[in-house]
Amino acid sequence: MKELVLVTGGAGFIGGHLVDALIARGYRVRVLDNLSPATHDGKLPKWFNKKAQFQKGDVRLKKDWEKALKGVSYIFHIAGYMDYRPDFSTYITTNTMSTALMYEVILEKKLLVKKILLASSQSVYGEGKYKCPTHGEQYSAPRDPERLKKKDWDVYCKCGKRMTPIAELEGDELFPINPYGVSKRGLEEIALTLGREYSIPTVAFRYAIVHGARQSFRNFYSGALRSFVVQALAGIPMSIHEDGNQMRDFVHIDDVVSAHMKALESSKADYNIFNIGSGRRDTVLDLAHAVAKETRSKSKPGITGMYRTYTSRNSIMDVSKLKKIGWKPRRTLTDNVRDYVAWVGKYPEALAHLRRIQKDLAKNRVVR
């Protein structure tokens, strides 16, 4: 058996797939997870790998890190808080403070950790870079709420011309537009700074929107694929925010897992930040059409004309840096949709969760 790997958040969607991949490669795995109610129903999910050790605990608590880190050679810090709720400090304590705590315990206990991989997010970029036909490339500020109220969804230069999005690069300046993005930027900065200072190889990944089986339908944040599939299976219109032409990067969980395995086993990845995306530019409407086709549903994309606050118009990633260490994305948008449909179709209660979440989003004026 190979060495012991700690996976925080290993009872969740991405962490759970990483646990399986590590065990399949011969690693021993320990999971630290608090089974947060945003994702879980109080129990370990049925699919949790029986070969992994499970420690119920919280990444915000030093004593839980002290116990979880014993004998560990590698760490995947995947647990995270992603939501739209106004409990701003929870983003910072769960995503940023937990990261500092992890390095603190490693240093205090003089632990021999060989590498740390962390889950960051595309949200660190905010609205990102655009190109104006007259004034060229520039970073965009968040969109003007007055324009959004008038259902004018595009991104404009100061000269008034409409701009086109540019795929985000790891070296871009970061302008997160929500507390979640701020907390992930903090996670990256603290991890890379401490990793370099104390020579603990550290790698942070900025995930695009990750799709695949096991993605919780309880989560407030889990996005368009979940709603479209659940609505299509129920034969009701798929509710599309804005006009559906916003571009997104939808990456399959298998491509996310293979990026982690590549970085785990290659020293070329050390002390770097990488985007993990699909390498494609899909619109939200493309996703809705793919869902309609895969579910053979009569439900049509329904443009609501509403919008989600704290959200960028376009989010697309450049993945060439990760390709340089030998990774490439292999899965298609159809694969993403097919795998989620096959999984969520087994959970008829998903529709009730979606309705509850939609009410919550409207009540909190996150969708308006």
Ligand SMILES: NC(=O)c1ccc[n+]([C@@H]2O[C@H](COP(=O)([O-])OP(=O)(O)OC[C@H]3O[C@@H](n4cnc5c(N)ncnc54)[C@H](O)[C@@H]3O)[C@@H](O)[C@H]2O)c1
């Ligand atoms: N899913 C995506 O599209 C996406 C995109 C960008 C970044 N991410 C990041 O990837 C990571 C995993 O996301 P996911 O989609 O698998 O979510 P998930 O909710 O399925 O999994 C997260 C896991 O972390 C656990 N957790 C939460 N708070 C914790 C705490 N305080 N202590 C211990 N465990 C805790 C939860 O119980 C859950 O099992 C997160 O850090 C998230 O911010 C996800």
